Amino acid sequence: MDKVLEFLLPPAKSTIAGQVDGLFIFILAVSAVLLVGISFAIIYFSWKYKRRSEQDTTPVITHNTKLEVAWSVIPLILVMIVFGWGFTGYMNMRTVPTDAYEIRVVGKSWLWEFHYENGTVSVNELHVPANRPVNLVMSSNDVIHSFYIPDYRVKRDVLPNRYSNVWFEAMETGESVIFCTEYCGRAHSNMIATVTAHSESDFENWLATANVIDESLSPVELGKELIAKNGCNACHSVDGSRMVGPSYKGSWMAERELEDGSVVTVDANYLRESILEPNAKIGAGYDPVMPSYQGLLSDREIDAIIEYIKTID
Numbered sequence: 001m002d003k004v005l006e007f008l009l010p011p012a013k014s015t016i017a018g019q020v021d022g023l024f025i026f027i028l029a030v031s032a033v034l035l036v037g038i039s040f041a042i043i044y045f046s047w048k049y050k051r052r053s054e055q056d057t058t059p060v061i062t063h064n065t066k067l068e069v070a071w072s073v074i075p076l077i078l079v080m081i082v083f084g085w086g087f088t089g090y091m092n093m094r095t096v097p098t099d100a101y102e103i104r105v106v107g108k109s110w111l112w113e114f115h116y117e118n119g120t121v122s123v124n125e126l127h128v129p130a131n132r133p134v135n136l137v138m139s140s141n142d143v144i145h146s147f148y149i150p151d152y153r154v155k156r157d158v159l160p161n162r163y164s165n166v167w168f169e170a171m172e173t174g175e176s177v178i179f180c181t182e183y184c185g186r187a188h189s190n191m192i193a194t195v196t197a198h199s200e201s202d203f204e205n206w207l208a209t210a211n212v213i214d215e216s217l218s219p220v221e222l223g224k225e226l227i228a229k230n231g232c233n234a235c236h237s238v239d240g241s242r243m244v245g246p247s248y249k250g251s252w253m254a255e256r257e258l259e260d261g262s263v264v265t266v267d268a269n270y271l272r273e274s275i276l277e278p279n280a281k282i283g284a285g286y287d288p289v290m291p292s293y294q295g296l297l298s299d300r301e302i303d304a305i306i307e308y309i310k311t312i313d
């Protein structure tokens with residue numbers, strides 16, 4: 001049974017996962033029994049009652065009380081079990097424990113932003129304490145996204161102009177993947193993040209140091225790390241290939257044509273403006289879809305990113 005579960009489902013890492021899986025397996029098993037039973041009955045009856053001669057006639061059957069009660073009551077019991085099980089599970093998933101740790105989540109095309117109580121911000125990397133309920137209060141900056149952690153068995157739409165929430169309690173430390181499950185545009189499939197569950201002390205540690213710049217890194221190394229950390233590479237390549245946005249390769253000091261036909265030089269001011277107000281000057285042939293990094297990157301971090309872009313030629 002464990003092997004079958006392993007094949008069918010991702011590892012169950014949250015407190016709610018067992019209940020979700022139990023119901024899933026129940027519905028699957030009932031469906032499998034019905035499928036096999038009905039299929040065999042059809043084949044058997046079509047053989048047993050086939051017309052054998054010209055004189056064969058079908059007797060008139062008005063009703064069969066026993067049979068009719070059976071085929072009404074058995075499915076009723078089955079669907080009531082599914083309803084009761086599903087409803088209690090749903091209520092458990094919708095009722096946030098009062099001591100839940102709250103994290104703000106913002107979906108943007110095409111990244112996830114996580115804001116913590118002490119002002120720490122992370123992009124595409126959610127960090128949570130294990131063995132403690134965590135409530136995510138979510139909203140979108142643009143279109144509808146959907147927040148899904150398969151290992152935790154939680155999924156919820158993330159909407160513009162409205163908060164939605166999802167809560168879970170990770171049962172063990174470790175990393176799991178977060179998907180966007182609402183088709184939200186060209187880089188939807190790159191809108192992937194991770195959730196890392198830490199022990200309480202590791203989590204406190206992470207919170208305190210996450211936004212502190214690693215002083216041992218050179219500006220170029222820091223810039224490279226920031227580009228990976230902030231999801232820039234979901235839309236910008238470093239090898240010259242064209243993705244949603246222009247490639248970094250060879251962009252430094254290049255002449256870039258804009259939508260209105262004017263030409264700009266990709267210098268530090270242009271890069272800085274493009275990070276903070278991405279839609280101010282859109283390169284010809286590209287869509288105005290990049291989210292602003294205002295409030296997410298400090299001046300020093302922007303400088304480091306520019307230093308790194310300079311080196312990609």
Ligand code: CUA
Nearest residue numbers: 145180184188
């Ligand atoms: Cu966001 Cu798909």
